Amino acid sequence: MNAIIPTTNIPLDLRNRHSGLRRPYCLDSTPVLQRQMQRESNARSYPRRIPLELSRAQGVYVEDSRGQVYIDCLAGAGTLALGHNHPVVLEAIQSTLTSGIPLHTLDLSTPIKDAFVQTLFDLLPGDFAKDARIQFCGPTGADAVEAALKLSRTATGRHSVLAFHGAYHGMTLGTLSVSGNLGPKSALGGLLSGVQFLPYPHDFRCPFGLSGEQSIDANLHYIRHLLSDPESGVTQPAAMILETVQGEGGVIPAPDRWLQGLRAITQEHGIPLILDEIQCGIGRTGDMFAFERSTITPDVMTLSKAIGGGLPLSVVVYRGELDQWQPGAHAGTFRGNQLAMAAGDATLRFIRREDITGHVRRVGARLNALLQSLQAEFEWVGDVRGRGLMLGMEIVDPSSCNDVGRPTADGERARKLQRACLERGLIVELGGRHGATVRFLPPLIISEAEIELVGQILYQAAQSVQGEGLTTRQ
Structure with missing residues (x-):
């Protein structure tokens, strides 16, 4: 796999400079970080838990202004499929310029645009690509x-939408309307009307108190009954939207059989199925598109993040028969970003x-x-889940259980673990209910040796937060 991370013609080599505990982590803010706190909006998010002033980057590594090197398992929230400053991306950008x-x-x-579309369509499943249309968005x-x-x-011609608990689809008023997290919604009015939320299959925290196949059966039965019950209060939907693998909701992959059952239900009721593959698509789960493993075909798919090669780009791809809107029905000034299309095509x-x-x-x-080995040793690692390089580890309080017998989520310990990782040169993110899921979204080109190093740092970090009356599993 030497071709995965080329080292020639790279003026910066941080790989050998990642040194774990070489330089103790310092909480003192740099002048740049101080100005950021003074001048940037209170809505800023990542700098609160990852207070770094970044200066250089290469592959899976970033370096801060103090000279400390980190393994980046956030990678622009999954945007940097090939990592930082990958040669093929840089070459595409430079040749375009x-x-x-x-x-x-x-x-x-x-x-450039034509080449990008051709490449993307060649990657789509054949039965989807043969009659698909694409709309470039903002x-x-x-x-x-x-x-x-x-x-x-x-x-x-319909207006209501079916969405799912735990979903994350964006931060505009419309996308918040179909997202599960209540935090960003609490101060807002004017959200999209007619959104009905449904339970997403979550084996570790099933809302029906079930697990395995029983949980899937109960979930599908509930949705099927809701759509066929004349007293359900739910009008005929214009669409059903979901993430094939929920990201911000806690790294929850939809079971294949559930997706197949959902596809059958939506086809039976004539409901367009929208799959949001913005984070889980483009190789992230080990398939080009996360839905391919279940062998279903969506009616609509949204893509962004990795398709721009690290630059801003988004598209919606859909079945041709849905192409009923009029010219100008959806537009955006920056939908013609040639640098992003060139970088995306190369990626x-x-x-x-x-x-x-x-x-x-x-x-x-x-x-x-490696995450499962941590779960086996530390009783506060409650669940490990995900696919490919979209993985999550839910941190729990084993001394406290919820009403279905599962240990409660422990966001505080998750934050301590995230900070302990950062102090040792590893950047990870949190998500899920109560911010208790430690999330891993490294560049797709991360090597086997670098995965082992991530595991070592995680183990050291877990040992450092061990305590508070908890012991390792015996």
Whole structure:
């Protein structure tokens, strides 16, 4: 796999400089961080738990202004599929900059745009690609979700939407309306009306108090009954939207059989199925698209993050028969980002050419095994879940149980573990209920040796937060 992380022509080599405990982590803010706190909005998020001033980056490594090097298992919330400053991405950007092509084209066509579309469509499952349409959206994934909702409402003439507990689809008013997290919604009015939330299959915290196949059966039965009950209070939906693997909701993969049952239900009732693959798509789970493993085909798919090669880009891809909206029904000034299309095309072609999905399956299985070994030793590691290189580890309080007999989530200990990782040179993120799930979204090109180093740092960090009356498993 030497071709995965080329080292030639890279002016910066941080790989050998990652030194774990070489430089003690310092809480003193730099002048840049102090100005950030003074001048940036109170809505800023990542700097609160990851207070770093970054200066350089290469591959899976970033370096801060103090010279400390970190393994980046956040990777732009999954955006940096090939890591930081990958040569094929840099070459695509540089060649575009010197080509003389206009960098901003609205939705006018260019050879770069045409190549990007061709490459993306070649990666789609054949039965989806043969009659698919693509709409370029504004630069964020939220705009792709907005477009998908507008498309479905226009095509069906209906207005209500089915969404799921734990979902995250963006931070606009429309996307918050179909997202589960109540925090960002609490101070807002004017959310999308007619949204009905359904239980997402979550084996560790099943809302029906079941597990395994029984949990899947109960979930599908509930949804089927809701849609066929004339007294359910739910009008005929314009769409059903879900993440194939929930990310911000706590790294929860939808079981294949549940997705297959859901696809059958939506087809039976004529409901367009929107799959949000903004974070879980483009090789992240070990398949090019996370839904492929279940062998279903969606009606609509939203994509962003990795498809721009690290630059802002989003699209919605959908079945041709839904293409009922009028010219200008969805637009955006920055939907013609040529640099992002060039970087995205290079990224997609590299992922296919180098069999990155196979690499993700292999190293993801090793990282999963390392997380499970922590679960076996530390009783406050309650659950390990996910697919490929989209993994999560839920931290719990084993001395306290909820009403279905599961240990309660422990967000405080999760934050301590995140900080302990940061102090040892590892960047991870939190998510899920109560912020208790430690999330891993490393670049897809992370090597086996680097996975082992991540495991070592995690174990050291876990040992450091051990205590408070808890012991390792015997």
